[in-house]
Amino acid sequence: MDTTQLLKGVLDLAVLAVLREEDGYGYDILRRLRAAGLEEIGDASVYGTLRRLFAAGYLTTYVVPSEEGPHRKYYALNPAGRSQLKQGREIWRGFASTMDSLLQES
Template structure:
């Protein structure tokens, strides 16, 4: 199954969940998402970070790096924590609904 369209609907929540665990810079967040099985393009993640920052869900700060350019780190705000709480609830409800539908289909096919 091509999960591209599914991912578009949950990338905000996935990014917020990763940043809730620990602040991170762009590519670090991409790596952590991939390590958890979320295969999203870097451009999509960076765009999501910018959008979440603009909405007040994320804060940012710059950390100097001796190995290259300074890194812009993102952290979750109280607004972002509330948004993630709502998105978790909505995801649970939606996933339960879809699981029920798929289960009904499987039962009807027997």
């Protein structure tokens, strides 16, 4: 079992979490996730997740012109996204502590 399998279930939550403090564009979000330790994550996963979260109404977008290079599409959490993040965090904490106690070596 590798982390990619585990990531699938929590990718939404991870993306929402890195957008909590600061809006970001696709590649920047990928960089933040990798910097946070999710190194196996791929660009397509982040792009696809952003599209899906946007379609679900959790994110808003705006375009920022860039001096060197193409325009960048920034994603930001909206209130629905924030409440989704809050809910996801609680579910994750309960799940993680259950798994911790299951896996504890005595």
